[in-house]
Amino acid sequence: MDNLKERLLNGEKRAAARLISIVENNEDVDQILLKDLYKNTGNAYIIGITGPPGAGKSTLTDKLVKSVRKTGASVGVIAIDPTSPFTGGAILGDRVRMSDLNTDDGVFIRSMGARGHLGGISEATGAAVDILDIFGCDYIFIETVGVGQSEVDIVKACDTTVLVSVPGLGDDIQAIKAGVMEIGDVFVINKADRDGAIKTKNEIAMMLELKEDRSWIPPVDMTIAANNEGIEGVLESIAKHKEYMLESGNGFKRRVENRKNSLMNLVKDRMTRVLLEKTTNGGMFEELAQKIVAKESDPYTATDLILGKLNLS
Amino acid sequence: MSKPIRVLVAKPGLDGHDRGAKVVARALRDAGMEVIYTGLRQTPEQIANAAIQEDVDCVACSILSGAHSTLLPRVKELLKEKGGDDILFIGGGVIPADDIPYLKEKGCAEVFTPGTPTTVTIDFIKANVKK
Amino acid sequence: MMFNEETLKEIKAKSDEYDAQVAAGLAKRPERLAKFVTGSGEDVKRLYTPLDVQNTNYAEEIGFPGEYPFTRGVQDTMYRGRFWTMRMYAGFATAEASNERYKYLIANGSMGLSVAMDLPTQIGYDSDDSLSEGEVGKVGVAIDSLADMEILFGGIDLGEVSTSMTINAPASVLLAMYIAVAEKQGTTADKLRGTIQNDVLKEYIARGTYIFPPAASIRLITNIFEYCSKEVPQWNTISISGYHIREAGSTAAQEVGFTLADGIAYVDAAIKAGLDVDSFASRLSFFFNAHNDLLEEVAKYRAARRLWAKIMKDRFKAKKSKSWSLKFHTQTGGSTLTAQQPENNIVRVAIQTLAAVMGGTQSLHTNSKDEALALPTEDSVRVALRTQQIVAYESGVTNSIDPLAGSYFVEAKTNEIEAKAMEYIKKIDDLGGAVAAIEKGYIQQEIMDSAYNYQKDIEAGKTVIVGMNKFQIEEQPPKDLLKVDPSVGESMKKKTQGVRASRDQAATDAALAALKKACEGDENVMPYILAAVKT
Numbered sequence: 009m010d011n012l013k014e015r016l017l018n019g020e021k022r023a024a025a026r027l028i029s030i031v032e033n034n035e036d037v038d039q040i041l042l043k044d045l046y047k048n049t050g051n052a053y054i055i056g057i058t059g060p061p062g063a064g065k066s067t068l069t070d071k072l073v074k075s076v077r078k079t080g081a082s083v084g085v086i087a088i089d090p091t092s093p094f095t096g097g098a099i100l101g102d103r104v105r106m107s108d109l110n111t112d113d114g115v116f117i118r119s120m121g122a123r124g125h126l127g128g129i130s131e132a133t134g135a136a137v138d139i140l141d142i143f144g145c146d147y148i149f150i151e152t153v154g155v156g157q158s159e160v161d162i163v164k165a166c167d168t169t170v171l172v173s174v175p176g177l178g179d180d181i182q183a184i185k186a187g188v189m190e191i192g193d194v195f196v197i198n199k200a201d202r203d204g205a206i207k208t209k210n211e212i213a214m215m216l217e218l219k220e221d222r223s224w225i226p227p228v229d230m231t232i233a234a235n236n237e238g239i240e241g242v243l244e245s246i247a248k249h250k251e252y253m254l255e256s257g258n259g260f261k262r263r264v265e266n267r268k269n270s271l272m273n274l275v276k277d278r279m280t281r282v283l284l285e286k287t288t289n290g291g292m293f294e295e296l297a298q299k300i301v302a303k304e305s306d307p308y309t310a311t312d313l314i315l316g317k318l319n320l321s
Numbered sequence: 322m323s324k325p326i327r328v329l330v331a332k333p334g335l336d337g338h339d340r341g342a343k344v345v346a347r348a349l350r351d352a353g354m355e356v357i358y359t360g361l362r363q364t365p366e367q368i369a370n371a372a373i374q375e376d377v378d379c380v381a382c383s384i385l386s387g388a389h390s391t392l393l394p395r396v397k398e399l400l401k402e403k404g405g406d407d408i409l410f411i412g413g414g415v416i417p418a419d420d421i422p423y424l425k426e427k428g429c430a431e432v433f434t435p436g437t438p439t440t441v442t443i444d445f446i447k448a449n450v451k452k
Numbered sequence: 453m454m455f456n457e458e459t460l461k462e463i464k465a466k467s468d469e470y471d472a473q474v475a476a477g478l479a480k481r482p483e484r485l486a487k488f489v490t491g492s493g494e495d496v497k498r499l500y501t502p503l504d505v506q507n508t509n510y511a512e513e514i515g516f517p518g519e520y521p522f523t524r525g526v527q528d529t530m531y532r533g534r535f536w537t538m539r540m541y542a543g544f545a546t547a548e549a550s551n552e553r554y555k556y557l558i559a560n561g562s563m564g565l566s567v568a569m570d571l572p573t574q575i576g577y578d579s580d581d582s583l584s585e586g587e588v589g590k591v592g593v594a595i596d597s598l599a600d601m602e603i604l605f606g607g608i609d610l611g612e613v614s615t616s617m618t619i620n621a622p623a624s625v626l627l628a629m630y631i632a633v634a635e636k637q638g639t640t641a642d643k644l645r646g647t648i649q650n651d652v653l654k655e656y657i658a659r660g661t662y663i664f665p666p667a668a669s670i671r672l673i674t675n676i677f678e679y680c681s682k683e684v685p686q687w688n689t690i691s692i693s694g695y696h697i698r699e700a701g702s703t704a705a706q707e708v709g710f711t712l713a714d715g716i717a718y719v720d721a722a723i724k725a726g727l728d729v730d731s732f733a734s735r736l737s738f739f740f741n742a743h744n745d746l747l748e749e750v751a752k753y754r755a756a757r758r759l760w761a762k763i764m765k766d767r768f769k770a771k772k773s774k775s776w777s778l779k780f781h782t783q784t785g786g787s788t789l790t791a792q793q794p795e796n797n798i799v800r801v802a803i804q805t806l807a808a809v810m811g812g813t814q815s816l817h818t819n820s821k822d823e824a825l826a827l828p829t830e831d832s833v834r835v836a837l838r839t840q841q842i843v844a845y846e847s848g849v850t851n852s853i854d855p856l857a858g859s860y861f862v863e864a865k866t867n868e869i870e871a872k873a874m875e876y877i878k879k880i881d882d883l884g885g886a887v888a889a890i891e892k893g894y895i896q897q898e899i900m901d902s903a904y905n906y907q908k909d910i911e912a913g914k915t916v917i918v919g920m921n922k923f924q925i926e927e928q929p930p931k932d933l934l935k936v937d938p939s940v941g942e943s944m945k946k947k948t949q950g951v952r953a954s955r956d957q958a959a960t961d962a963a964l965a966a967l968k969k970a971c972e973g974d975e976n977v978m979p980y981i982l983a984a985v986k987t
Contacts, residue, residue: 092350335571344900386587391585
């Protein structure tokens with residue numbers, strides 16, 4: 009274990025990769041190890057890339073990473089794909105669009121299945137980000153489909169979140185309106201050579217005008233990622249947002265907020281585990297549920313009983 | 322939470338016949354594995370780097386172009402070089418029986434030729450990954 | 453209508469009687485399977501009767517050979533006039549070795565050449581590129597420069613043969629080289645006959661050897677249409693391919709639907725580029741697969757012809773009869789061959805040959821028995837060619853045109869495949885056309901679903917593949933497979949480096965600069981490519 013720690017601090021890719029697996033699998037070693045290493049985090053700038061399937065997130069990420077790499081900065085990418093709820097298996101295909109990055113020594117790409125993590129995928133992602141941060145990545149991109157609460161949690165944990173959209177998806181705008189919009193710091197209309205790009209841009213810009221907090225109005229950039237067009241503009245917007253976050257103090261606030269969320273999740277996770285251990289792997293729940301149905305007990309008394317096991321009530 | 326087996330399904334070489342690779346990828350997924358698919362035309366270098374970063378338990382290369390004797394040993398060599406010698410390494414595709422002993426000698430744990438049921442591949446991976 | 457109402461009523465009554473009778477006996481003597489399906493997994497009924505084709509109008513939907521909608525064939529005499537072109541796909545190692553194989557095939561009665569290129573050539577890499585490592589000369593011949601092309605066709609009169617080149621992304625370059633070699637032989641471009649595959653959309657769907665993005669690729673394709681309509685009028689400028697779509701695992705109806713959707717995209721692009729549809733439509737050709745389900749395959753070819761004729765006439769308003777007719781090349785299905793008991797493949801190929809011939813193909817490649825194992829040897833290629841010759845000369849199926857027409861089953865299946873294919877085309881239209889449907893991954897996903905279902909059926913034993921999942925034997929690994937000399941890579945490297953050292957570099961640079969400029973503008977790039985290959 010110590011060995012892995014040394015190797016991670018030495019910037020060894022295999023060690024970083026192993027450690028991500030360890031946190032992903034919720035093996036207990038993670039916590040001990042990350043306790044020691046936590047002080048080494050905080051150097052990376054974390055950028056979330058989210059949007060509906062087919063918006064071109066992987067291609068956009070690929071181009072953004074290439075552009076960032078020109079500055080000499082090292083980059084980590086965490087790409088998250090859905091897991092089959094039936095088999096627990098997954099096909100993680102995001103690397104297909106990032107093939108060229110495979111031979112760049114300054115890039116580390118990791119695919120993750122949004123499997124049924126005990127603490128939720130957002131916890132595993134958070135820990136993976138910390139590991140890549142310690143490993144020495146200057147920028148970390150997290151790419152995920154922007155559906156589902158846990159995925160919203162992931163992008164909320166980023167310093168800057170880029171929301172990718174494409175022209176002509178009417179429902180898409182609705183989804184954005186419905187609440188995802190608040191998480192976007194930078195908006196991108198990809199495949200901007202398609203009909204309706206300007207219309208989509210105007211619609212989004214109009215909605216952003218309605219934001220309550222006027223201190224940062226997210227820019228809306230147009231890209232054709234497949235042709236490498238508009239990429240620099242997105243990077244500039246990200247840089248501007250970074251600057252704004254630093255100057256306004258919102259960056260610090262957001263990191264505190266993110267850590268608070270993550271702390272809450274870690275505690276829930278730990279408590280759930282302890283709870284399961286103390287209730288004969290949930291057997292007590294089954295027992296009490298039967299009693300509740302049989303009217304031998306009620307949900308509130310049962311809750312007291314269970315929490316009693318944790319000495320919390 | 323049991324840990325899913327992670328497999329990199331890779332297409333080395335220039336051939337674009339990915340039906341086999343994709344069918345195997347789906348079968349592995351349905352067997353509860355996490356499959357990382359590389360896409361077409363991957364160099365041995367790209368495959369080995371992806372395998373390390375993804376911390377996979379197995380690298381499965383599909384090749385139908387006839388370049389297997391050049392490319393598969395090269396992938397294995399690079400895996401070893403990058404500290405991934407313990408990763409289970411297997412191949413599949415249109416590979417003549419005569420070439421298989423050479424590939425095994427060069428570190429291919431098994432070579433699956435046309436007509437192999439996906440269950441055979443799945444069972445082989447389950448039995449042979451280092452856990 | 454093929455039957456009058458009175459007759460249909462009688463048949464209906466009799467048919468109900470028959471159904472009831474069979475149903476009563478099933479308890480005692482059940483059928484082999486609960487459900488019978490075609491090779492593509494489509495339902496097959498116990499019996500087909502006139503009731504199944506009662507809505508088919510003979511004159512409008514079936515008609516006569518050589519006439520719209522060409523269901524019965526594209527020529528008026530079909531194989532009574534001349535047989536299909538027996539065209540064996542071949543090419544390996546060096547231009548010298550392939551040239552020898554071509555001469556052997558011509559001597560054995562092959563009527564047209566079909567050139568296989570190696571993967572570096574197909575993707576535009578020279579033999580000495582690092583990505584070509586291990587691939588040079590493996591699945592076809594390596595062509596790096598005009599010098600290789602001259603050797604490939606040395607001693608073969610290009611004014612006499614028709615040549616099909618399986619080349620897509622760099623089709624413009626290889627066609628230019630072919631024209632240049634012919635000129636050196638003293639044959640002008642207007643005399644040349646042949647086909648380039650030139651179908652990039654299916655590379656994105658199924659075959660994988662693409663270079664340029666779809667939009668740029670389609671410009672190259674329309675440039676070729678335009679150039680050839682003037683300079684190489686007998687050349688088939690594209691072979692819109694369902695073959696690889698089927699190999700990737702599609703069903704028969706998907707093969708037709710997706711291929712014709714690609715065809716629609718090319719015609720759309722050419723019209724958009726300002727070409728008159730009748731100026732290029734007759735030079736479009738198609739390329740289909742032949743699988744084992746004989747009757748389904750025959751129905752597939754008939755459905756494809758009829759549907760394309762309707763598309764060209766109604767959707768694109770083509771006026772010439774030649775623009776409506778779908779001509780196609782067929783190759784027997786590589787994915788149907790087994791590595792186990794390879795001799796059985798000869799039988800499969802024979803059935804597939806019958807399907808293609810009774811389906812009215814214009815040319816045919818038959819696979820060799822050893823192709824699930826390696827590139828075919830000369831002996832196995834000969835058996836494959838003989839299979840075609842036996843069907844042509846001995847089987848008798850060539851004597852009457854479209855001999856399966858009028859079979860209730862075949863006509864019903866023809867209607868069904870046409871309808872299903874049309875559904876796919878409609879779905880693709882709704883997604884914004886073939887290019888958009890490919891970008892969204894729709895077509896690939898549909899094919900992959902079919903491929904995976906097929907594999908699962910085989911593994912569950914629902915689909916029987918003789919010698920593979922039933923009737924297996926212990927067998928020794930086969931001997932005498934063709935091995936490409938591994939030194940080919942080295943010798944090609946040297947040769948290409950020699951060409952680079954000895955050419956007039958200034959002239960090459962100038963030709964490439966002119967080509968680059970043409971690419972940036974709107975001009976037709978073909979003349980510039982032709983000039984460049986000559987330097």
